[in-house]
Amino acid sequence: MALYDTESIVVNTIDLGEADLLVTLFTREYGKIKAVARGARILKSRYSGFFQPLLVLNTLYFGNERQELYRMASIDPVKVYDISSSMDKMFTAFCMMEVLEHCCGPGEINLPMYRLALEGIELLDSGDQGPNLALCFAMRGLSVAGYMPHLKDCIACGGDLSGDKLRFSPSRGGVLCNRCLSGAGEHFPISMGCLKFLVATLGLDLKRSSRIKLNQNLKEETGNIIFNHIAYNLGREMKSLRFLEL
Amino acid sequence: MVKRPKPLSVLIERLNKLPGIGERSAQRIAYHILKTPEKDAEKLSRAIMEVKEKVIHCSLCYNLTDQDPCQLCQDPSRDKGTVCVIEEPGDIYSIEKAAGFKGLYHVLMGALSPLDGIGPEQLRIEPLVERVKEGGVKEVIVATNPTLSGEATAMYLLKVLKPLGVKMTRIAHGLPVGGNLEFADEVTLARSFQGRQEL
Numbered sequence: 001m002a003l004y005d006t007e008s009i010v011v012n013t014i015d016l017g018e019a020d021l022l023v024t025l026f027t028r029e030y031g032k033i034k035a036v037a038r039g040a041r042i043l044k045s046r047y048s049g050f051f052q053p054l055l056v057l058n059t060l061y062f063g064n065e066r067q068e069l070y071r072m073a074s075i076d077p078v079k080v081y082d083i084s085s086s087m088d089k090m091f092t093a094f095c096m097m098e099v100l101e102h103c104c105g106p107g108e109i110n111l112p113m114y115r116l117a118l119e120g121i122e123l124l125d126s127g128d129q130g131p132n133l134a135l136c137f138a139m140r141g142l143s144v145a146g147y148m149p150h151l152k153d154c155i156a157c158g159g160d161l162s163g164d165k166l167r168f169s170p171s172r173g174g175v176l177c178n179r180c181l182s183g184a185g186e187h188f189p190i191s192m193g194c195l196k197f198l199v200a201t202l203g204l205d206l207k208r209s210s211r212i213k214l215n216q217n218l219k220e221e222t223g224n225i226i227f228n229h230i231a232y233n234l235g236r237e238m239k240s241l242r243f244l245e246l
Numbered sequence: 247m248v249k250r251p252k253p254l255s256v257l258i259e260r261l262n263k264l265p266g267i268g269e270r271s272a273q274r275i276a277y278h279i280l281k282t283p284e285k286d287a288e289k290l291s292r293a294i295m296e297v298k299e300k301v302i303h304c305s306l307c308y309n310l311t312d313q314d315p316c317q318l319c320q321d322p323s324r325d326k327g328t329v330c331v332i333e334e335p336g337d338i339y340s341i342e343k344a345a346g347f348k349g350l351y352h353v354l355m356g357a358l359s360p361l362d363g364i365g366p367e368q369l370r371i372e373p374l375v376e377r378v379k380e381g382g383v384k385e386v387i388v389a390t391n392p393t394l395s396g397e398a399t400a401m402y403l404l405k406v407l408k409p410l411g412v413k414m415t416r417i418a419h420g421l422p423v424g425g426n427l428e429f430a431d432e433v434t435l436a437r438s439f440q441g442r443q444e445l
């Protein structure tokens with residue numbers, strides 16, 4: 001039996017039994033883990049209020065190494081965020097939770113991802129952040145997790161992407177020029193505007209994500225490309241993306 | 247290894263599937279049922295079947311009921327101008343026990359939960375919009391849970407109902423009665439500052 005003491009981000013919680021919570025934590029030092037917090041749903045519990053998505057906590061939990069489920073021992077908040085002050089913020093938060101859920105394997109230590117998450121949460125707390133932050137965060141998360149789509153030239157022939165009728169192929173993991181469509185599996189049209197935005201997200205400071213102007217069509221298109229890329233390459237549906245349009 | 251009689255293990259297996267009932271509890275309940283008089287066991291199984299056959303959702307408020315509209319919706323002493331929106335039918339009993347609320351209810355049957363793919367269409371939001379549109383509702387009190395899902399739902403309701411000109415209020419989140427500031431968690435404390443009221 002070992003005791004683990006690390007800073008963590010709350011990724012998600014699921015009700016368990018009468019009063020417990022099954023908590024998914026993205027820990028700084030041990031990657032993503034699941035732990036049971038006994039009695040956490042009782043209002044007077046010492047955990048009360050703390051297992052809210054994206055709160056950053058100092059956590060102490062224990063369990064056997066390589067076991068799948070740990071037990072919470074204690075927590076102590078690092079900083080309390082309020083992300084529930086607007087709908088945009090909340091749906092961006094849901095997207096960030098889902099990126100962490102999908103892009104981090106259980107027990108995989110990923111410090112760059114952890115830092116990205118902290119930065120994203122900090123931004124979410126600091127102002128009225130909307131869909132742009134969610135989309136940028138998803139792209140950066142994919143990049144850090146090693147699933148970055150290929151965007152700088154045609155993934156098949158290496159040719160220039162300046163022409164029209166570009167396509168995005170989730171199975172090839174990138175953009176195709178119109179000469180390379182045969183045998184590329186399912187592919188979707190991608191506009192130059194969307195491609196430019198996707199490229200920009202990768203080099204961009206998250207802070208500046210809100211400065212890029214995205215119209216509704218471009219938002220939807222970008223959301224769709226990211227959704228399909230994640231669905232094919234990670235085998236997961238990023239369900240929260242469509243909520244950005246609510 | 248000696249096996250249990252099949253009907254007994256089937257019963258244990260079934261009970262084990264119920265929420266909050268582990269293997270040990272399932273065994274204990276199954277052996278208890280085995281020992282009770284046949285009449286009692288029959289009453290239990292009939293009660294289970296009757297719940298399935300007779301309990302429906304009220305067509306107005308989605309409360310659980312065996313008559314439609316439900317008792318609350320039919321009660322002439324309740325204020326039809328105030329509708330309290332909650333996530334689950336069970337929340338009605340908590341509020342009825344405590345709050346001295348005399349209006350009507352509307353059960354959403356859940357809350358927005360993007361990660362589970364639960365959007366507005368999966369909830370009883372459209373019927374609520376219709377209810378408000380029909381007129382007569384002056385205030386909608388949003389009493390969804392103080393979780394991210396509950397808050398997102400509250401904000402979404404505000405967005406779709408406010409333009410209809412109805413007064414929208416949210417139940418306050420704050421410190422537990424009899425509690426002490428010193429022991430309050432930061433999240434609750436921060437929320438109770440936001441929800442402060444003029445004295």
Ligand SMILES: [Zn+2]
Nearest residue numbers: 154157177180
């Ligand atoms: Zn090509």
Ligand SMILES: [Zn+2]
Nearest residue numbers: 304307316319
């Ligand atoms: Zn009713």
